[in-house]
Amino acid sequence: MIDFDKVQPRTGTNSVKWDAIQEMYHREGLLPLWVADMDFLAPEAVTNALQDAVAKGIYGYSIFPDSLYSAIIDWQQTRHGFSLEKEAILFNSGVVPSLALALQSYTAENDAILIHDPVYHPFADVIKRNNRRLVRAPLLEKAGHFEMDFAAMEQAIVENNIKLFILCNPHNPGGRVWTKEELTTIGLLCQKHHVFVVSDEIHQDIVFAPHRFTSFQTVDPSFTAFSIVLTSATKTFNLAGIKNSMVFIKDPALRKRFVAAQERNVQGEINTFGTVATEAAYREGAPWLEALLPYLSDNAAFIQSFLQTHMPNVRVQMPEGTYLMWLDFSAYGLSDQQLQRILINEAHVVLNQGTIFGPHGSQHMRLNFACSRSILEKVLHQIAEAFETIDRKK
Numbered sequence: 350m351i352d353f354d355k356v357q358p359r360t361g362t363n364s365v366k367w368d369a370i371q372e373m374y375h376r377e378g379l380l381p382l383w384v385a386d387m388d389f390l391a392p393e394a395v396t397n398a399l400q401d402a403v404a405k406g407i408y409g410y411s412i413f414p415d416s417l418y419s420a421i422i423d424w425q426q427t428r429h430g431f432s433l434e435k436e437a438i439l440f441n442s443g444v445v446p447s448l449a450l451a452l453q454s455y456t457a458e459n460d461a462i463l464i465h466d467p468v469y470h471p472f473a474d475v476i477k478r479n480n481r482r483l484v485r486a487p488l489l490e491k492a493g494h495f496e497m498d499f500a501a502m503e504q505a506i507v508e509n510n511i512k513l514f515i516l517c518n519p520h521n522p523g524g525r526v527w528t529k530e531e532l533t534t535i536g537l538l539c540q541k542h543h544v545f546v547v548s549d550e551i552h553q554d555i556v557f558a559p560h561r562f563t564s565f566q567t568v569d570p571s572f573t574a575f576s577i578v579l580t581s582a583t584k585t586f587n588l589a590g591i592k593n594s595m596v597f598i599k600d601p602a603l604r605k606r607f608v609a610a611q612e613r614n615v616q617g618e619i620n621t622f623g624t625v626a627t628e629a630a631y632r633e634g635a636p637w638l639e640a641l642l643p644y645l646s647d648n649a650a651f652i653q654s655f656l657q658t659h660m661p662n663v664r665v666q667m668p669e670g671t672y673l674m675w676l677d678f679s680a681y682g683l684s685d686q687q688l689q690r691i692l693i694n695e696a697h698v699v700l701n702q703g704t705i706f707g708p709h710g711s712q713h714m715r716l717n718f719a720c721s722r723s724i725l726e727k728v729l730h731q732i733a734e735a736f737e738t739i740d741r742k743k
Contacts, residue, residue: 351390351637353644356721359388370699380728381699385521385673387587387719389641394633395586395626402625411621413440420631421595428554431564431597439596439607440619444551444579445471447596448515451547451577452479454610455603460512463505465497467675467706467713469521469549484509487709488523494666495523499534506542513545516565519552522675522706522715524668526560529568536565536572546576551594554585554638556670557646566599573599577607585638586630587719593623645672648718648725655726659733672719676700679712681739688712696735698728 359367366384371377390396418435425431441447448471456462458480464472466485476483486502488495505511516535519526527535539546548565556562566573581594598604611617649668656663656676664677678688685704692698692714703713718725 351393351640353389353641354721354723356724357388357390374693374699376693376697379693379697379699380724380731382717382720382725382728383699383701383715385584385717386589387672388721388724389587389719391587391626392630392634392637394637395588395629398625398629399622402622408621411624413619413624414628417624417628420628424631425564425597429562429564429567431567433597433599436601437597437599437604439598439604439611439617440624441594441596441611441616442592442619443583443594444549444581445475446616447579447594448472448547448549449475449479450607450610450614450616451579452476452481452513453614454606455545455547456481456512461509463502463509463511463514463544464707465517465520466708467522467703467710468515468517470705470707472515472517472549473707482509484511485707488520490666493664494669495520495525497527497531497535499538502535503538503542506538506544511542511544513547514539516546516548518548518550518565519556519562519670521552521671522673522701522703522710523666524671524673524675526556526562526669529563532563532565532568536568536576540571540575544575546572548576548578550578550580551584552671553580555642555645555672557642557649557668560669562670566597574603577603582627582630582634586626586634588626588630591620591623591626593619593627645719648672648720648722649674651722651725652716652718652729655729655733659729660736662736672717674716674718675703676714676716677712678714681712681736683712685711688714691735692732696728696731698731 366381370379370381422433425433461482461484462476463484466487473483484505486505489498553562565576566578578597583589598607653665653667656665662680666675668674689702701715703710
């Protein structure tokens with residue numbers, strides 16, 4: 350079993366997370382807790398499966414084997430109670446490319462698309478690039494976590510004639526794992542106003558007890574008539590580079606429209622190593638995941654405790670899922686530019702700026718805690734030291 354405490358060197362590996370920051374910020378020695386991949390080795394079973402594939406020496410065109418479909422079906426049923434048939438599973442290179450295909454499949458140019466604020470930033474980018482109209486509905490922060498403002502959502506749907514809503518579950522950057530009751534309300538609201546739902550569920554396996562993940566399509570059988578699910582093994586098992594994701598579409602008519610969009614865009618063929626890694630992860634990766642989850646949960650608790658002791662002016666939303674934490678620096682009264690400068694130039698730490706997730710992300714930062722505890726401690730101490738002078742003035 351992997352030692353998650355062991356620091357895995359990633360500089361010089363063409364890592365976006367580790368190697369791009371020097372060019373971006375023109376500084377050496379920055380510690381990156383930003384891009385949403387993990388600093389842990391993937392499951393050994395995945396590495397072995399990839400090595401076996403490489404050893405064959407021929408890398409020609411490949412098909413999707415039945416064993417891959419059964420691995421996905423078994424995983425979804427066992428982990429999430431989500432029953433799937435083989436024909437309901439499509440493949441694509443990633444969740445974001447699949448989102449673009451969904452917009453092209455189920456909406457027209459200039460249609461209004463609804464997302465939350467804050468939420469995973471590529472949602473807005475894909476909407477704009479596909480010439481759709483972006484509409485944001487704010488999330489409410491209550492009792493230390495985000496809640497959906499259903500009244501505001503319905504108002505936005507009606508006033509803007511919303512055609513499609515993109516759901517992020519579990520939520521990035523807030524770490525909320527939406528409950529069945531919340532998903533039911535969303536589904537009934539969208540059903541009432543004929544709004545199509547695309548549910549991004551890529552973080553579905555990274556959920557901390559006692560919280561439980563619920564897929565949108567398991568809430569009510571009728572929801573499958575106006576929704577699709579996007580997911581992947583990549584976030585769960587730290588495999589982002591394999592470029593393989595799944596699209597679950599139970600309704601045959603909806604599936605036909607998505608496949609047509611794949612064909613128009615010449616998408617749907619997946620890298621052979623992506624299929625190999627996905628099958629191995631779902632077949633043999635469960636023990637690795639069961640060891641990972643408590644480590645991540647302990648990291649989150651460590652951050653909360655550290656900030657309460659050393660930086661009480663930073664408000665923390667404890668994540669129910671994902672390995673991402675939403676930090677509120679608004680008590681310092683800094684502009685977003687000032688906040689970023691302090692973190693980069695004085696703390697020597699790279700986090701994600703909250704503003705990329707939407708206007709409500711101002712004065713916030715997203716921290717990725719999927720790293721060894723020693724790096725996490727170093728990052729937090731550097732941030733605390735950088736803000737010590739500001740804290741003294743308060």
